[in-house]
Structures are given as C-alpha cells and as structure tokens.
Amino acid sequence: MEFFKKRKINLPTFWETYETAFEIPLPKQLNEVRFVVFDTETTGFDYEKDRILSIGCLGLKNNTIAANDSLERYLDQHYYHADNVEIHGILRTENREYSSELEALQHFLAFTQNAILVAHHAGFDVKMINKALKRHGLPKLKNKVLDTSVLYRRTLIRSPLLEKKESYSLDELAEKFDISKKDRHTALGDAYITAIAFIKIMGKLKSKKPLTLKKLLG
Amino acid sequence: MKNTISERIADFLKDFPPFNELHAIDLGKFSTEVVICYKEKGETVFELDEAPHSHFYVVHKGAILLNKNSDETIIDLCDEGDIFGLRPLMANETYKMRATAYEDSILYAIPIAAFRPLAQTYEEVGNFLIESFASNTRNPYSKKHQGKLYAEPSGAPSASEPVLLDLQPIRYSKKIVxxxxxxxxxxxxxxxxxxxxxxxxxxxxxxxxxxxxxxxxxxxxxxxxxxxxxxxxxxxxxxxxxxxxxxxxxxxxxxxxxxxxxxxxxxxxxxxxxxxxxxxxxxxxxxxLGNNPAVLIKAIKRTRKFKKIKPIRFRIMQLLEGYLEQNIPLTLVSKIISELNDACTKQVMQIALRKMEEAPPVPFAWLAMGSQGRSEQLLHTDQDNAIIFADVSEEVHPQTQQYFLELAKCVTKGLRDIGYEYCPAEMMASNPNWCLSISKWKEQVSHWISNPGPDEVLLSSIFFDYNIVYGDNALVDSLTTHIFNTTQQHPIFFVHLASGALQNPSPTGFFRQFLVEADGAHKDFFDIKRRALMPMTDAARVLILSHQIKSINNTAERFEKLAALEPNQEAFFLSCSYAIKALLKFRTKQGLLHNDSGRFIALDKLTKEEKIKLKRTFKTIKELQELIRVRFKVSNLLG
Structure with missing residues (x-):
C-alpha cells in the first residue's frame, strides 16, 4: 500500500483493488489462465466524440465458460448519434436497466481483475474503455490484451495458393468456424462469438506447436 | 442473472426433452447455472470408472462418442440435443462408459444440483429420469447389430457384449402424415x-x-x-x-x-x-437393425437437411470399418464407400439448390478435385471442389458468377456440416478463383500448361484429377478436350509435371529405415500421404495424361489401364496398382482407428508384419520414380 501513497493521486478504492490484483503473477499453465473475452458497442468510431453504449464480458478458463460468469451492462449515455443506433439495435427507450458510465467501468474492472483481455479488433475496444476511464480521472487498463483478428492470421497455412487478407472481420471468423451469429451486434453476443473463435484459434495453434501463454502473447 | 448467453442456452434447451417441459421462467433461471464447455476432437469428457462430475451434459454442437473402454465397443453417438452422463449422477455411481469428443464439440454442462429440484416439481422431468434409468442408452450403432448383416471376423465375438439390444425401444417417426x-x-x-x-x-x-x-x-x-x-x-x-x-x-x-x-x-x-x-x-x-449400402442410400435420399446426413455418414464409416475387418477387397470397398460418399455430396447439392431462391441461370458442373476426384477418399478429409458454368454475355457475367458463388457457399457449408473440413488453402468453389465460366477455365488451364512454374504444376496436379459430381457433363468434356489439345502443343508441360511427381520426399533412408517427420505436431510420425501415396498418385497422373486419357481418375485403375496400354511393363504396373491399394488400405485403417485422416502413422504401434508390408511398397515407389525420371528425361530440366 506504501506504493500508492507515494503517488499522491487520490484514486478510488475500486481502482486500488483492481490494481492489487496484478500483484498476483499469471499462472504458468495455459489451462489455468483466466481470459476475459469482451466487446463494446459504441455510438461510433471516434475515440473523442463517441461513447460506449454497452459492455459485454465473459470469463473463459480451460475452454469453459459459465453462463453466470459474465457481465452485461447498458450505459446511460446522454450523447449518442441517431444514425448509429440502428446498427447495434440499442435504443435508449428500450425497457432495460441502465448504469452510469462510472458504475459500468467499476463493474468491468471488478469483473476482469488481472485476467487477459481478449477481443476482436481489441485495439478499438481497449481504447474506448481507456478514454472512458480518463474521463473519470482514472489511469489506463493494466491487462494484457489479445486480438482475435490478429491471432486468426497465425492459424492460416503458409501456401503460395492462399492469399491472406490484411484483416478478418468477426463475421468472417464466425463463418469459418461455423459459429451461430444469432446474437451478433449485442455486446455479450459478440463476446461469445469471439470466445468460441478464440478457443478454436488456440486449438489450431496448438496443433502446430505446443502453445504457452508467452507464445500466445508474443 | 439473466443475460444474452443464458438466454441463448435456454433457447436451445427448450426444444429438447426433458427441458421442453419446463416453464419459460424456470428454464430461464436454470440456464444461468449452465457451464459451456468446449471439447476438441478426441478430448475426453469422462473416463470409465471416473467419479461422477457435478454436472451432466447436453450436446450443443458436434458429437460425443460413448464407448466401453475395454474393447472400444461403441455404445452410442450423442448428437445435438442429446443428454449423456446423467445416470451416474442420479445413482451416485461411477461412469460406466467413456465419453470422448468425436469431433470438435460444444457441451452445455448442467449442474445436477440445479436440475434435481426440477425433477421433483415437474412430473414429466421425473418420468424422463426414470425412463433414462430403465434404458441405459438407445443403441442404434452398436457392433452387435452390424454382426447381423455380415459375419463377425473369426475369433472376434466376445460374450461380454451388451445383450438384448433388439429389446430396446425403437426410434420412430413423430411426424405423422x-x-x-x-x-x-x-x-x-x-x-x-x-x-x-x-x-x-x-x-x-x-x-x-x-x-x-x-x-x-x-x-x-x-x-x-x-x-x-x-x-x-x-x-x-x-x-x-x-x-x-x-x-x-x-x-x-x-x-x-x-x-x-x-x-x-x-x-x-x-x-x-x-x-x-x-x-x-x-x-x-x-x-x-444395421448398416447396409442400400438402406443407407435410401436414408440419404430421404434427408431434407444437411444435419440429417451426418449420422448417416457415421454409419458409412462403421460399414467401412466392418468391411476392412473382414478383408473384403479394397477395390470393392472403395467403390461402395465412394458411391455412398457421392450420394451424400449429391444430396447436399440437391438441398442447397432447393435453398437457393432462384434456379441456376445457366448449366453448370460441380467438380470434385484431389482425392475425392480420384475416388480414393474413404475417410473424412478436406474438401477440394470447383464450379464450371456455361458462358454468358459480358454484362451478366458478374451476377452469374455471384449466383454460383452463393450456391457454392451453401454447398461447402453443407459439406462441412456432414464432416468435410474446409480446404485450408481455400481451393473451393466458394472462392472466386475456383468458380469460373468454361472459357475462363480454359484460359486458366492454358496458362498453367504453357507456364509451368512450381505453383502452376501444383495447381494442375490438384485440378487435373477433377471428376464431375453434379451437373452438365458437356461442360466438363469440353474442358478435358481443351486440356489435351493444349498439352499436345506444350509437351514440356509433362516434363514439369513429372518433375513435380519426383519432388516428394523419400519414404526410407539409406539404411532402408523409415524416415519420420523431424519436427512439428507430427514429430516422429511417418507421413504416409506425402512419402508414399503422393509419389504414386503423381506418377500415375503424369503417365496416364501423357497417354491422353482423362476418363480414369482412380490411381489403382490408372495403373491397371497403363498395364493394358504398355504390355511390356504389364507386370510392373500391376504391382504398382497392388501397392497403392495396400497403402490406401493402410491409411484407411489407421484413420478409422484414430478418427482422423490416417495420414500420420505412429511406427511403434505397427506390427512387424505391417512394417514389412509397408516397406515392400516402397521398393515399387522407387522403381516407379526411376521410370518417370527416364521416360520424361527429368534430369535435363533439373540439371
């Protein structure tokens, strides 16, 4: 606790709890590592102007997902583009429970702790969350992050006959891996699709060479 | 708390007994307790005599194989919606069977603690449990049944097999016309x-x-x-x-x-x-009662959904296993199995065509390439396929190709649903490069034949074993004629094809020991495909094409034809035909044993006799490669 006092920044307790979790080292065995697969739905793609509308997370460990080890939050944002609402199907008037941005972030941090974050095009989601954290005077996320759109490319065979694309969409992954797209464009639904794709990607990488956490992150 | 994932689980479970009896609210609550497990093909869910888990399982996707550990007797194959591993939990006893993933599967693990109260509230759920107690498992696939249709191999039958299977309730059609x-x-x-x-x-x-x-x-x-x-x-x-x-x-x-x-x-x-x-x-x-080709063909033709073909494919594999156990000649076996696999593919085409909103705008042909094209594909392997469609005017070409790409997407998905993996190099009709009009295909093959670099030779060697699966024969014939006309103009193509056929690594080293893979996931395994089968199929292809024969694709049959065409080499080509059949049988047996393609063989698991058999074929391969080298003067090219 000494460490925090020195910084003289008055960070809320929930952030300190989150930070303490990182003092525990990550497990060595891949099947003991907890991953949190997540997705955010936003009002748009502008990091400054746009806001998060919902966050969906689920815990994944040893290829297992418990239905109640998940988090689904809809955010009460005063700001939103009318034209983006259609894409994601989130309507403010919908009869749903909403939390404030700060509440949602709190839940998110408590849920993820020191887990490894996994998302499709993870850079975007992480940056959106970091921007939101910043708005509330909080530091950036400390978790290690994996991006399924990048990992997927590593599973493809090296062949002169196959032209690799620069990037693969979540829809493409769902098709390749035969994952139902039923709940596409809800945060938790997309997180679930990403999780199954992530498991399949790990399986493919494992069949080539023994997989460790270090190799996965590297 | 209810969330998108638990809702999805509830939505799936509501269609299957006993969950269909539950009230939506109870099911919703109950679904939040479910754990989703992903099991890779071959992974164990539970072992024989293992202490019961806190959960029982429902198959959401994929298939789970239940068997007796001791003799590998298959008890059941659980499909989507099937429950397994419940009885030991209720009776508080150890598992009486082993459960392994037959393919990559997603399971819903249901905590018995959350389920038990429901069995008390709902009479129907309770009855379901009693029924599942009475009939340990329904058993359509057991080896016991197969025995009725073809004789058991000598010495094999054991007295310990589950008895009185025909006293089990039968599955009947619930859709009443x-x-x-x-x-x-x-x-x-x-x-x-x-x-x-x-x-x-x-x-x-x-x-x-x-x-x-x-x-x-x-x-x-x-x-x-x-x-x-x-x-x-x-x-x-x-x-x-x-x-x-x-x-x-x-x-x-x-x-x-x-x-x-x-x-x-x-x-x-x-x-x-x-x-x-x-x-x-x-x-x-x-x-x-069992598997026989006529019944299976009939069953295939009755299907209306991709999913329904899958269990039939499983039975085809069992039929194959039975044939091999009885040493029925491989030529006959592969004819029957290819016929059945073909019927499955055709059925997938039919279903896909019905799914399309419009009929095909012009005639087309669906081609199988590679091992499927050669009818050597007895096991589940990757799919390699292509579409040729009739020429259309420039304006409508894009939309015509689009139509066939969509059709191909549907067919390839269907093929995947029934067990053919997507081709990792995307050599499939759903790829715009493999879905072309007849003139575009002619341009394409002309290019391969006149510019035979390594990629072109590789592409031709995969493509030239094409075989029509469905559609218009005239299109295919026209392409074949074109290929022969072009190869006559470019005889150098055969030299390149022959050189490609000699590129495969040798099966044995200097001391006639087996050469195994040096690294990768299959380290220390023998790659029978690359080191033994491919040299032979590649050689057969270049020889038969140089005789201008396209109607025969099967490697063994190609060698037989070569024997007839070249009387002075008759004995040698017949020995090649024998060798390829022996190798294919070898691979098929290995594949069935491990539920994979049979490509990689663990040498230490082979008997002495099997090793000798395998090595005998290598001598033939060496001689065959020598013949190719001399006949097509390949050394000139390499030098």
Whole structure:
C-alpha cells in the first residue's frame, strides 16, 4: 500500500483493488489462465466524440465458460448519434436497466481483475474503455490484451495458393468456424462469438506447436 | 442473472426433452447455472470408472462418442440435443462408459444440483429420469447389430457384449402424415408424393381409423376396383394395427411379419381408441437393425437437411470399418464407400439448390478435385471442389458468377456440416478463383500448361484429377478436350509435371529405415500421404495424361489401364496398382482407428508384419520414380 501513497493521486478504492490484483503473477499453465473475452458497442468510431453504449464480458478458463460468469451492462449515455443506433439495435427507450458510465467501468474492472483481455479488433475496444476511464480521472487498463483478428492470421497455412487478407472481420471468423451469429451486434453476443473463435484459434495453434501463454502473447 | 448467453442456452434447451417441459421462467433461471464447455476432437469428457462430475451434459454442437473402454465397443453417438452422463449422477455411481469428443464439440454442462429440484416439481422431468434409468442408452450403432448383416471376423465375438439390444425401444417417426376419411384419393396421393412417404394415416377426431399405403393405391385404384374419385374411406385398410410407442425392435419385426404389413401405428395407450403419436415403417426397423449400402442410400435420399446426413455418414464409416475387418477387397470397398460418399455430396447439392431462391441461370458442373476426384477418399478429409458454368454475355457475367458463388457457399457449408473440413488453402468453389465460366477455365488451364512454374504444376496436379459430381457433363468434356489439345502443343508441360511427381520426399533412408517427420505436431510420425501415396498418385497422373486419357481418375485403375496400354511393363504396373491399394488400405485403417485422416502413422504401434508390408511398397515407389525420371528425361530440366 506504501506504493500508492507515494503517488499522491487520490484514486478510488475500486481502482486500488483492481490494481492489487496484478500483484498476483499469471499462472504458468495455459489451462489455468483466466481470459476475459469482451466487446463494446459504441455510438461510433471516434475515440473523442463517441461513447460506449454497452459492455459485454465473459470469463473463459480451460475452454469453459459459465453462463453466470459474465457481465452485461447498458450505459446511460446522454450523447449518442441517431444514425448509429440502428446498427447495434440499442435504443435508449428500450425497457432495460441502465448504469452510469462510472458504475459500468467499476463493474468491468471488478469483473476482469488481472485476467487477459481478449477481443476482436481489441485495439478499438481497449481504447474506448481507456478514454472512458480518463474521463473519470482514472489511469489506463493494466491487462494484457489479445486480438482475435490478429491471432486468426497465425492459424492460416503458409501456401503460395492462399492469399491472406490484411484483416478478418468477426463475421468472417464466425463463418469459418461455423459459429451461430444469432446474437451478433449485442455486446455479450459478440463476446461469445469471439470466445468460441478464440478457443478454436488456440486449438489450431496448438496443433502446430505446443502453445504457452508467452507464445500466445508474443 | 439473466443475460444474452443464458438466454441463448435456454433457447436451445427448450426444444429438447426433458427441458421442453419446463416453464419459460424456470428454464430461464436454470440456464444461468449452465457451464459451456468446449471439447476438441478426441478430448475426453469422462473416463470409465471416473467419479461422477457435478454436472451432466447436453450436446450443443458436434458429437460425443460413448464407448466401453475395454474393447472400444461403441455404445452410442450423442448428437445435438442429446443428454449423456446423467445416470451416474442420479445413482451416485461411477461412469460406466467413456465419453470422448468425436469431433470438435460444444457441451452445455448442467449442474445436477440445479436440475434435481426440477425433477421433483415437474412430473414429466421425473418420468424422463426414470425412463433414462430403465434404458441405459438407445443403441442404434452398436457392433452387435452390424454382426447381423455380415459375419463377425473369426475369433472376434466376445460374450461380454451388451445383450438384448433388439429389446430396446425403437426410434420412430413423430411426424405423422394423415388425412381424413373424406379426403379424395387424388389429394391423398399428392400428399404422399409431396411428403415422400409410402403410407398415410386416416384419422378421425385424432383417432386412427385406417391406413393407406402405396400398395392400396396400386391394388384398388390402378386396377379399376375403385374410381379415382373415391375417398380415403373406400380404400383404406381398417382397422389399423396399433402399438404403444415403447415397442421394441423385436416386437415391431414380429408384428410386421405376423400381419404381413409394412407400417405400424403407434398410439398413446397402444389401442385404436387413443391419440396417434407416431408411425413406424419397415424402413425404420431396417435402419435400426444395421448398416447396409442400400438402406443407407435410401436414408440419404430421404434427408431434407444437411444435419440429417451426418449420422448417416457415421454409419458409412462403421460399414467401412466392418468391411476392412473382414478383408473384403479394397477395390470393392472403395467403390461402395465412394458411391455412398457421392450420394451424400449429391444430396447436399440437391438441398442447397432447393435453398437457393432462384434456379441456376445457366448449366453448370460441380467438380470434385484431389482425392475425392480420384475416388480414393474413404475417410473424412478436406474438401477440394470447383464450379464450371456455361458462358454468358459480358454484362451478366458478374451476377452469374455471384449466383454460383452463393450456391457454392451453401454447398461447402453443407459439406462441412456432414464432416468435410474446409480446404485450408481455400481451393473451393466458394472462392472466386475456383468458380469460373468454361472459357475462363480454359484460359486458366492454358496458362498453367504453357507456364509451368512450381505453383502452376501444383495447381494442375490438384485440378487435373477433377471428376464431375453434379451437373452438365458437356461442360466438363469440353474442358478435358481443351486440356489435351493444349498439352499436345506444350509437351514440356509433362516434363514439369513429372518433375513435380519426383519432388516428394523419400519414404526410407539409406539404411532402408523409415524416415519420420523431424519436427512439428507430427514429430516422429511417418507421413504416409506425402512419402508414399503422393509419389504414386503423381506418377500415375503424369503417365496416364501423357497417354491422353482423362476418363480414369482412380490411381489403382490408372495403373491397371497403363498395364493394358504398355504390355511390356504389364507386370510392373500391376504391382504398382497392388501397392497403392495396400497403402490406401493402410491409411484407411489407421484413420478409422484414430478418427482422423490416417495420414500420420505412429511406427511403434505397427506390427512387424505391417512394417514389412509397408516397406515392400516402397521398393515399387522407387522403381516407379526411376521410370518417370527416364521416360520424361527429368534430369535435363533439373540439371
């Protein structure tokens, strides 16, 4: 606790709890590592102007997902583009429970702790969350992050006959891996699709060479 | 708390017993307790004699194989919606079988603690549990049944096999095709044709009063005894023979024999005075009794959904296993199995075409390439396929190609659903490069033949074993003619093809020891495909194409043809044909043993005799490669 006092920044307790979790080292065995697969739905793609509308997370460990080890939050944002609402199907008037941005972030941090974050095009989601954290005077996320759109490319065979694309969409992954797209464009639904794709990607990488956490992150 | 994931689980479970009995609110609550497990192909869910888990399982996706550890006897293959591993939890005993993933599977693990209270609240759930206790498993796939259709190999049968399987309840058709006594014969016949059934029940107030079969229409209408204007009432057979739905296979057989009928009506209490719950045909009984090609073909043709073909493919594999156990000649086996696999693919095409909103704008042909094209594909392997469509005007070309790409997408998905993995190099008709008009294909092959670099040779060697699966033969013939005309103009192409055939690594080293893979996931395994099969198929291809023969794709048959074409080499080519058959059989057996493609072989698992057999074929491969080298003067090119 000494460490925090020195910084003289008055960070809320929930952030300190989150930070303490990182003092525990990550497990060595891949099947003991907890991953949190997540997705955010936003009002748009502008990091400054746009806001998060919902966050969906689920815990994944040893290829297992418990239905109640998940988090689904809809955010009460005063700001939103009318034209983006259609894409994601989130309507403010919908009869749903909403939390404030700060509440949602709190839940998110408590849920993820020191887990490894996994998302499709993870850079975007992480940056959106970091921007939101910043708005509330909080530091950036400390978790290690994996991006399924990048990992997927590593599973493809090296062949002169196959032209690799620069990037693969979540829809493409769902098709390749035969994952139902039923709940596409809800945060938790997309997180679930990403999780199954992530498991399949790990399986493919494992069949080539023994997989460790270090190799996965590297 | 309810969330998107638990809702998805509830939505899936609600269609399957006993969860279909649960109230939506209870199911919703209960679903939040479910754990989703992903099991890779071959991974174990539980072992024999393992202590019971806190959960039982429902298959969400994929398939789980249940077997007895000791002798690998297959007890059951659990498909989507099937429950397994429940009994030991309720009885508090260890698992009496082993469960492994037959393919990559997603399971819903359901905590027994959350389930038990429901069994007390809902009578139907409780009954379900009692039933699942009474019949340990339904057993359509066991080896015991197979034994009835072809003799057991000597010494194999064991006394410990589960007995009295034909005393198990039979699976029957719950979709009842029916009409009322007043329905006209014409519309009865129309319904039967539309639903593709051989019989129709005549119901009055939901009670069965009669049955009409194909035979009745033949005997009573076609002969003129009754006019076509007659009604169902006039020609139906009455009363109906009824049984309860718990009828066993043996009982059903007896009942059909006794009354000389082909359909039984199943009612709630087994009499004609209660509601009809299902119908059981001779075909159902046959299907339950075992695997034989005729029954399987019939079953394939009846399917309306991709998913329904998958269990039939599993039975085809069992048939194959049985044939190999009995040492039935591989030529015959591969003919039958290829025929069945072909029927599956054709059925997938039919289903896909029906799914498309419009009919194909122009004639087309669906080609199988690679091992499928050569009819050497006995096991599940990757799919390699292509489409040729007839030429269209420049303006409509994009939309025509788009149509066929969409069709191909649907077909390749269907093929994947029934067990053919996507081609990792995307050599599939759903790839725009492999879905071309006939003139574009001609341009393409001309390019390969006139510019034979390593990639072009590789592409030609995969593509040139094409075989039509579905569609217009004329398109394919036109392409074949074009290939031969072009190769005549570019004889150098054969030299490159021959050189490609010599690129495969050698199976044995200097001391005639096996060469195994040095690294990767298959380190220390012998790659039978790359080191033994490919050199032979590649050699056969270049030899037969240089004789201008395209009608034969199968490698063994190609060697036989070569033997006929070149009498002075007859003995040698026949030995090649023998060798390739031996290798294919080897691979197939290995594949069946490990539920994979059989490509990588663990040498330490082979018997001495098997190793000698394998090595004997290598000598033939060496001689064959020498013949290619000399005949096509390959050394010139390499030097």
């Amino acid at each position: 029916s009409c009322s006594p007043e329905t006209s014969i014409k519309s009865v016949a129309e319904t039967m044709t539309k639903k593709r059934v051989g019989s129709i029940l005549v119901l009055e107030d939901k009670l069965p009063v009669g049955i009409i079969t194909d035979k009745d229409i033949r005997n009573k209408i076609a002969t003129g005894i009754f006019p076509i204007s007659a009604t169902a009432n006039d020609i139906m057979t009455s009363p109906v023979i009824t049984y309860t739905k718990n009828i066993t296979i043996a009982q059903a057989q007896m009942a059909m024999m006794k009354s000389n009928i082909s359909h039984l009506c199943l009612t709630k209490d087994g009499t004609t005075n209660s509601e009809t719950v299902g119908i059981l045909s001779k075909h159902d009984v046959m299907l339950e």
